[in-house]
Amino acid sequence: MREGEKDPGLYDFRPWRDRAKIEWPDGKSVAVWVSPNLEYYEIDPPANPQRKSWPKPHPDIVPYGHRDYANRIGHWRMAEVMEKHGFKGSVSLSVALCQHHPDVVAHANGLDWEFFSHGIYNTRYSYGMDEAQERAIIEDSIRTVRDATGQTIKGWLAPALTHTPRTLDLIAEYGMSYTCDLYHDDQPGPVHVKQGRLISMPYSIEVNDHYGFFVYNMSPREYADTLIRQYERLAAEGERSGTVMCIPLHSYLIGQPHRIGPFEEVLKHIAADGRAWITRSGDIADHFLANDYYDQAAADAARYAEPQA
Template identity: 85%
Template structure:
């Protein structure tokens, strides 16, 4: 390393070409997991000096009520389509939803969905937290999800994608096995932590519906075509890959968007190269069968 350069050392450099090939269970080529973000947004959250919660001055009734469509209407529309085509959810959960809207969490649990933590609220950020505060968030997440669903969370996606320098070390210390906060690979990879064993679970910004509709300004059919092209390329790769479809039901569950999205699920479900599964199952299989070689 040249003087003055800095590598945070989060993970080792392993070039894609030259890796030992592997396949998913049943010889499948691509592990496909759908990640509904079941979130809770506060209309007037505590202020964080590093980031505003809402774009408009308080009260941002438009932004708040748009997102509230998720837990009132569009969760059910999205979830029914997923269940119809055999796609379990791996839920990026604002754990406060367990208290605010327990019927949404109960519905996801009854469908056999997995839960991992997306922080307490999606309007409270990790920026500026000290270690005690961050530990409290992790402990709250583990306890709340266990009390509400009986599940012990395995994964983490930082609230609103906000972090501290210690986040990955802490979640590994608490026994979580995967993080969705690294976007550097199309396969799971080991993460360097001070304790525990943590891997990166391929999540996605590129095919996240938030980016598709808010950043790239895609139409519903353009977004659906993007998902199919993403799937087809990953399924054609020489070794096992991971495709995550991150969703926000207040976006994908709108009446004018759900039809093209259902076409995507139908396309993938009909292709025998896909292992349609949950993120925790991907992590468990990779750690048990591939991790040491990686």
């Protein structure tokens, strides 16, 4: 990024209505990926000067226990519903989960879910890291996921969405192909980095279950209706553009007994609709990069590169 400038220079402008179409496999109009955040939050993390982990003095057992619910109960319930309707997860992983709860990681890996890194813990923030520290967490992520699953991570979602000005350059340098940290579009697109090709993978803050339940205060059924409306719109628009819909989840929320039933109806709806390429983030990135869409997107942007005086 262009550190310190008003425009961080992350990507080029491309209006929604003037783009080359992305053709998804089998003529599908929308690529749908489900992103379970499989996380570990520490009960007594060290302080980061720029962000506090827990509201109360440690141990803050309600939010800590709430998140621990994921690994005891929520994950298993959520994963079963996803598998039943044919949805593989693309996991935003606190890689230390490979040490704390190897059974959860092995279970997801056995279901053929993809893993990308969400940092070491969701209570260790990137704010204030120097380059060597940031390289250390990237190398730790690559090594830990490879050792636990055999997979080489292709993507990154910053731990607790904490970034530094160099994060995107570094993950591209380490060979990753996508970032889930940018929310400017409903299609993948090029991200400016110092070397390599990095694309932005549409994740979602707006239909993230955390936002649905705790920012917009939706009931479980309202959240399910929201996801279906989001899907219907993106599937319809995707007929001419090729769209991406991500459903970002936390099983301590969606895996609660009052929420999982309405959520299952969403998966049923999407699976039965026929317009969705139900896939994983890495497969979307591979398809995008293998079919020249990166260059086509760059060409679309070039038409708008001159300042419009």
